[in-house]
Amino acid sequence: MPAFNSLPGFRDFYPAEFAVRAYIMGVWREVARRYGFEEYDGPPLEPLELYIEKSGEEIVHQLYNFEDKGGRAVALRPEMTPTLARMVGARAAGMRKPIRWFSIPQLFRYERTQRGRLREHFQWNVDILGEEDILADAEVLAVALDALRLFGLGPNDVVARVSDRRLLERLLLHAGVPADQLPAAYAVIDKLGREEEARTREKLHKEVGLAPTTVDEVFGIFEHRDFESLARAYAGVQGVADELARLERYFEHLDAMGLGDFVVLDPTIVRGLAYYTGTVFEIFDRAGEFRAICGGGRYDNLLRAVSGVDLPALGFGMGDVVLGEILADRKLLPPLEPRLDYYIVTIGESERPLMLRVAKRLREAGNSVAYSLHPSGVGRQFKDADARGAERVIVLGPDEVAAGVAVLREMRTGEERRIPLDELTP
């Protein structure tokens, strides 16, 4: 038994696990690049106030927070958006809009671990700041969906459920929910689908203070799951027609990007975070086996709250834990074995200086090269080459050196040929 283990909810990344992590992050970076996003990062430790300001005191219970030696209340970042808002807010005046940034921070939260939830994870954050047009909303969702496509997940595997808090606000007000009870109502509605309807009804009544008839009205909203139905029922309500029209454009944009099959309208999606103000979405596996893969939306007021700069913004977070589980479950992780371009086998110790010169030359040309670090039998060296995934083996022995050549073996086919030594050495 080892004397120490990693802390609960924290992962060791042995090479096999690190290869998965690197693959996932590689796809994230590639898709961000394709959409023209720039990478940034911030401090993993931030002032505790940065999170309390936005989400309330109770969030402290899920934070890794402590007082530093200078007496500051600090916290390990539980999410990236406040840091982003702080950074952009500080320099917003001089930055060309819209700002398209992404980051892959490691985030922390102190919670009981369970499937898909650890105490740390890496989360791909993609955000657009300084753009009000609904095309920005579609663009952000497209980035998330395109990444999932590149991982090999199609519209039969995953679905983005989309809604808009502005629309829901109009509908809830119409149903009779008091304006000052909207945040509480959002919090309860966010649970729909995760708990029984009777319980949600009870909470709306007892915790939000809605009359039973109002609760019925609220549930009436969620019986409509498409534009036509919503429009028929509520088009006459103040503002609803405009909100529906904007959401329809959102869907049209995604359709034009070839992503229409991934997206459905779902008025019950509100997201747990308090700061969302417009479109909101969550991406799930269609089978419903896993937690949400990705969630995001528009938060037009957060920058003003954090930095005093008024800048519309939106974005999403996609974690590596749930995504990794789904990719493993669907067998979509590519082979991630170690590999080498060359392995150099020597017959005797006298060839080792030549071996090192050859390796230097090959490495300078960009190849990965390895060899035994101690004298060893030829058979053993070949075993080592095979185990390390060498594509080619170069054999250096007295016969070859005397003839001024080396043997080059293609490990996949077993084909061997002799090549002049001066093609391998400076």
Added chain:
RNA sequence: GUGGGCGUAGCUCAGUCGGUUAGAGCGCCAGGUUGUGGCCCUGGAGGUCGCCGGUUCGAAUCCGGUCGCUCACCCCA
């Protein structure tokens, strides 16, 4: 915070109506094979059976406690 399940080799697990020295497969190391990998054969290293205590002539096995992992609930960025 609540409840269920599980802790035996690096990994996956067997072994538990208490009974010599705790096993297998895979992996690892080495040899068979100082000039050619995968397959095969042989050998080896590697365990305080999670920990503490109790019952007993005797505990991996039974009992109590504890820690850890895990699943679900709660919560959820």
